[in-house]
Amino acid sequence: MSKFVSKKVEEASEVKKTLGEYKYGFAMPENNVYKAEKGLNEKVVEKISEIKDESEWMREFRKKSLEIFYKKEMPKWGADLSEINFDEIYYYVKPSNGQEKSWDDVPKEIKETYDRLGIPEAEKEHLGGIKAQYESEVVYGSLMERFKKQGIVFMGMDEALKEYPEMVKEHFGKLIPPSDNKFAALNSAVWSGGSFIYVPKGVKVDLPLQAYFRINSPKMGQFERTLIIVDEGAYVHYVEGCTAPIYSVDSLHSAVVEIYVKKGGRCRYTTIQNWSNNVYNLVTKRARVEEEGIMEWIDGNLGSKITMKYPAVVLAGRKAHGEVLSIAVAGKGQHQDAGGKCIHMAPETTSRIISKSISMRGGRSSYRGLINILPGAKNSRSKVVCDALILDKESRSDTYPVNKIGEKESILEHEATVSKIGEEQLFYLMSRGFSEEEAEAMIVNGFMEEIVKELPMEYSVELNRLIALQMEGSVG
Amino acid sequence: MKKLSYKGRSMVKTLRVGSGEQVSLATMSVYDKPRQRGEVVIKAVVMDGAFLDLSGIIKIKKEAHLAEAFLRQKVLLVGDKARAEAKPELEIETDEVKASHAASVGRISEEEIFYLMGRGFSREEAIELIIKAFLGEEDEN
Numbered sequence: 001m002s003k004f005v006s007k008k009v010e011e012a013s014e015v016k017k018t019l020g021e022y023k024y025g026f027a028m029p030e031n032n033v034y035k036a037e038k039g040l041n042e043k044v045v046e047k048i049s050e051i052k053d054e055s056e057w058m059r060e061f062r063k064k065s066l067e068i069f070y071k072k073e074m075p076k077w078g079a080d081l082s083e084i085n086f087d088e089i090y091y092y093v094k095p096s097n098g099q100e101k102s103w104d105d106v107p108k109e110i111k112e113t114y115d116r117l118g119i120p121e122a123e124k125e126h127l128g129g130i131k132a133q134y135e136s137e138v139v140y141g142s143l144m145e146r147f148k149k150q151g152i153v154f155m156g157m158d159e160a161l162k163e164y165p166e167m168v169k170e171h172f173g174k175l176i177p178p179s180d181n182k183f184a185a186l187n188s189a190v191w192s193g194g195s196f197i198y199v200p201k202g203v204k205v206d207l208p209l210q211a212y213f214r215i216n217s218p219k220m221g222q223f224e225r226t227l228i229i230v231d232e233g234a235y236v237h238y239v240e241g242c243t244a245p246i247y248s249v250d251s252l253h254s255a256v257v258e259i260y261v262k263k264g265g266r267c268r269y270t271t272i273q274n275w276s277n278n279v280y281n282l283v284t285k286r287a288r289v290e291e292e293g294i295m296e297w298i299d300g301n302l303g304s305k306i307t308m309k310y311p312a313v314v315l316a317g318r319k320a321h322g323e324v325l326s327i328a329v330a331g332k333g334q335h336q337d338a339g340g341k342c343i344h345m346a347p348e349t350t351s352r353i354i355s356k357s358i359s360m361r362g363g364r365s366s367y368r369g370l371i372n373i374l375p376g377a378k379n380s381r382s383k384v385v386c387d388a389l390i391l392d393k394e395s396r397s398d399t400y401p402v403n404k405i406g407e408k409e410s411i412l413e414h415e416a417t418v419s420k421i422g423e424e425q426l427f428y429l430m431s432r433g434f435s436e437e438e439a440e441a442m443i444v445n446g447f448m449e450e451i452v453k454e455l456p457m458e459y460s461v462e463l464n465r466l467i468a469l470q471m472e473g474s475v476g
Numbered sequence: 477m478k479k480l481s482y483k484g485r486s487m488v489k490t491l492r493v494g495s496g497e498q499v500s501l502a503t504m505s506v507y508d509k510p511r512q513r514g515e516v517v518i519k520a521v522v523m524d525g526a527f528l529d530l531s532g533i534i535k536i537k538k539e540a541h542l543a544e545a546f547l548r549q550k551v552l553l554v555g556d557k558a559r560a561e562a563k564p565e566l567e568i569e570t571d572e573v574k575a576s577h578a579a580s581v582g583r584i585s586e587e588e589i590f591y592l593m594g595r596g597f598s599r600e601e602a603i604e605l606i607i608k609a610f611l612g613e614e615d616e617n
Contacts, residue, residue, distance in 0.1 A: 375557070390571040393538070399566040405581045408553035417576035418568045 024274065030217050032135065036092040038219070042066060045189050048092050052158055052192075057169060065178035065188030072182040078368065079306045079337045084280055089221040089252055091190045093135040133193045133213045133224055147205065152236075153198040154209050157225050160196030167198065171227055175258040175286050175314075183282045187223045187256040194224030194255065199234040199265075208237040208270070208456055213253075215279065221252040228258070230265035230293075237268040239456060242275050242303070250305065251279045259287035259295065263317065266294040272459050275303035277334055283309040291317030291346075298454055300327045300463065301336045310368060312341035315349035315377075322351040325451045327463075330363030330395070339369035339401075344377040344410070355386040356448055359395035366398040371405075371412060378409040386416035389447055391440075488517040490611045493526040495555060500529035505547065507540035507573075515546045521607050524555030531563040534577065538569045547577040552610050554584060554603065 034051065036044050045066050049059045074081055132138070138156035147154070153164065161168050178188035195211050215222050230236055242253070253275060261267050267287065275281055281304035287295040297311035313322030324340030342351035357365035367386045388397040399416045421443050429439035445452070445464050452460045493499045505514050522528045534545045551560045564577040584606050592602035 375559075388566075388568070390568060390573075393541070393570050393572075395571065397566070397568045399564075399577070401564065401579075403562040403579060403581065404559075405551075405553065405561070406559045408556070408558050408583050410581075411583065412562075412579070412581040414562065414564065414580070415576065415578040416564070416566060417574075418566055419574055420571045 024276065028216055032093050032095050032217070034092075034094040035090060035217070038090055039087040040066075040069075040089070040091055040186075040190070044091050048190060048192065051092075051094065052161075054161065055165065058161065061173060061178075062189050062191075065185050068178045069182060069185035069189055072179075072185055074182060075308075078308050078366075079335045081280070081282070081306065081308075083250070084252065088249070089219055090217060091221050091223070092192060093217050093220055094137050095134045095216070133211065133222075135214075135216060135220060135222065138193045138195075143209075144207075150203050151200040152203060152205060153196065155196055157194040157196050157227065158192065160227070164196070164198070167229070168196065168227065171229060171258065171260060172225075173258075175260070175288055176256050176284050180284060183254045184256055184284045187225060187254050187284070190221070191223045191225040191256065193222075194226040194257075195228075195238070196226070197228040197236060197238060199230050199236045201231045202233045203231075204235040205237065208239045211238070211240045213240065213242045215251050215253065215275075219249050219251060221254065223253075224255050226255065226257040228267060228269070229260045230262060230267045232262045233264040234262075235266045237270065237456075239270045239459070240272075241459075242271075242273045242281075249278070251275075253279055253281045253283070253304075255283045255285075257283070257285040259285075261287060261289045261293040261295050261320075263291045264293060265290070266296075268296040268298065269311075270298040270300075270455060270459070272300040272455075272463065273303055273307065273309075277303060277305050277331075279304045281305075281307040281309065283307075285309065285311040286314065287312070287322070288314045288316055289320040289322060292319045293317060294321045294323070296323040296325070297340065298325045298451065299338065299340075300451075300455075300459075301338050302327075302329045302463075304336075305333065306335045306337070308337045310339045310341050310370075312343070312370075313351065314343045314345065315351065315380075316345050317349075318346045319348045319350075320346060321349070324351075324353045324355075324369075325454060326353070326355040326357075326367075327448060327451050328355070328357040328365045328367075330357070330359045330365040332361040332363060334363045336363070336365040337368055338365070339367045341370040342372070342382060343370075344373040344380040344382065344407075347376070347378040347380065349377055349380045351382045353382075353384045353386075354450065355384075356451055357386075357388045357397060358391065358444060358447075359388070359397045360391035362392075362394040364396040364398070366400060367416070368400045369402070371401075371403045371414070373405045373407050373410045373412065375406040377407045380407065380410040382410075382412045384412075384414040384416075387447070388416070388418040389444065390418060390420055486513075486515050488519075490519045491521075492607070492611070493520060493522045493528045493558075495524040495526060497523075498527045498529075500531075502530075503532040503547070504535070505533070505545060506535045506537070507543040507545060508537045509540060511542045512540060513544045515548075517548045517550075519550045519552075519611055520560075521552045521554055521611060522558040522560055525557045526555060526559075528560045530561065530579075531565070532577070533565040533567065534575055536566075536568045536570060536573050536575055541570050541572045543573045543575070545573070545575045549577075549579040550610075551579075551581040552584065552607065553581060554607060 178185040322342045328336035330336040340353040355367045359365045562579040
């Protein structure tokens with residue numbers, strides 16, 4: 001017993017050492033090949049197309065999106081976005097010339113950054129494929145040879161636009177059109193980088209494909225665009241991680257992710273967002289699932305100043321299944337406005353949303369979600385569970401679900417609870433020799449476990465540590 | 477659309493939204509002093525072509541520590557083209573509270589109807605019995 005406890009204490013001090021502060025908060029010197037002028041106008045958008053040497057339809061698409069962006073109003077609901085100044089942001093920053101195939105060719109500063117983030121290590125661990133995006137461009141990419149032979153495509157979005165123009169044109173902006181919301185329009189106008197994945201019929205990718213996104217310049221806007229197509233009976237697991245240094249001025253990250261899951265296919269998309277807490281993280285993610293397909297969003301929101309993100313699943317085919325597992329941790333000065341949406345359009349479709357949120361040190365976390373069972377979606381079922389923990393008096397937790405049921409032959413269940421860690425639980429663990437901090441961390445980890453166990457190993461370890469760290473001295 | 481509004485600490489409300497009717501019902505429970513307790517239960521049956529819009533919010537203010545709040549919305553869609561929206565919301569501004577809500581939208585299962593018909597009720601009578609039981613039943617919790 002005592003041995004176990006001392007090991008625990010060692011671990012805790014280890015956590016303190018490695019995560020004593022936001023560990024990704026370092027900044028590298030800016031050494032960009034090209035940096036667009038500050039602010040947004042038609043010239044900037046044209047310049048992006050020009051540098052990327054894009055085809056006519058994409059140039060048009062960007063211009064139209066910019067017009068839509070100007071016309072659209074800011075969302076009147078959700079988190080407070082009034083402090084975003086669109087004229088103060090750099091919309092396009094190019095850190096290197098082209099995508100490097102070998103790690104040795106990546107420019108030194110960028111390499112150092114990713115070394116500190118542990119990316120080459122991750123690759124050594126036999127990850128299936130990897131993309132690293134620095135500022136606006138994908139700077140490094142690799143894919144295992146055997147995956148190439150199976151016909152799996154995993155490349156930067158810009159590259160895909162040139163190599164698979166037809167497939168991209170058919171799907172790009174169709175699930176999330178620029179008119180969807182102001183930030184989708186913004187992304188459509190100035191997007192750069194992101195991943196393109198195609199998994200051919202029946203192919204199961206047995207290792208996760210990974211992408212890392214990094215903002216380095218101050219006042220930088222990152223607008224990556226990801227498109228995933230999972231063909232019939234295929235499977236892929238995509239994992240993305242995000243970090244940024246801490247500057248005194250705010251940055252903006254506004255991504256668009258579109259996923260198509262064909263008949264019997266399955267896609268799992270895992271995000272652990274750990275932006276520094278001066279980043280606005282406003283992301284639109286949507287998947288369309290055909291007959292008997294499965295879409296799973298695993299969405300972890302730990303960082304950022306404000307996050308507004310509600311991964312959506314459109315269940316378009318019979319027996320399609322959608323799942324959203326959402327974790328939000330809101331600390332000092334943070335507002336996590338996260339959740340999920342499932343739209344049932346076909347019979348016998350099922351969905352499940354599980355949200356776990358923790359508010360502490362004056363942070364605010366909100367669950368916002370939608371279940372829409374349309375007429376005709378007979379025998380559909382949906383279940384939503386939202387659990388929230390509030391750790392001190394200054395923090396706040398909200399739940400804003402909307403459940404629309406237009407088909408009587410269907411079942412919906414929704415439940416939510418908000419609570420504090422029980423004194424009895426703490427007392428019990430403390431009597432077993434744990435300090436109050438350790439006991440709280442254990443209870444919080446237990447609270448999250450349902451979702452954490454779904455993460456790839458290295459991420460779940462990281463998440464547990466981050467939570468342990470954030471908990472230190474947080475007892476209210 | 478007929479609008480009903482309730483504001484209170486504890487109540488149970490049952491309603492039947494008749495054919496073609498549109499009803500919206502909003503409840504708001506505000507907790508602003510320590511140790512307040514409250515519970516709101518709404519049970520509704522929605523008939524042919526009717527629409528029910530249920531919203532209910534629990535607000536626990538900073539001063540209301542040790543509050544215990546509960547909201548339940550239970551809807552049974554009975555008629556053809558019956559539709560419902562359930563929006564149970566929580567806004568919690570302090571810790572040391574217990575707050576929860578649950579919403580469910582369901583239907584009458586064919587097994588239930590079949591069983592009652594086997595006992596000699598007509599289909600209409602069986603449905604009517606099930607509705608009465610649903611509206612009159614004690615809350616499980």
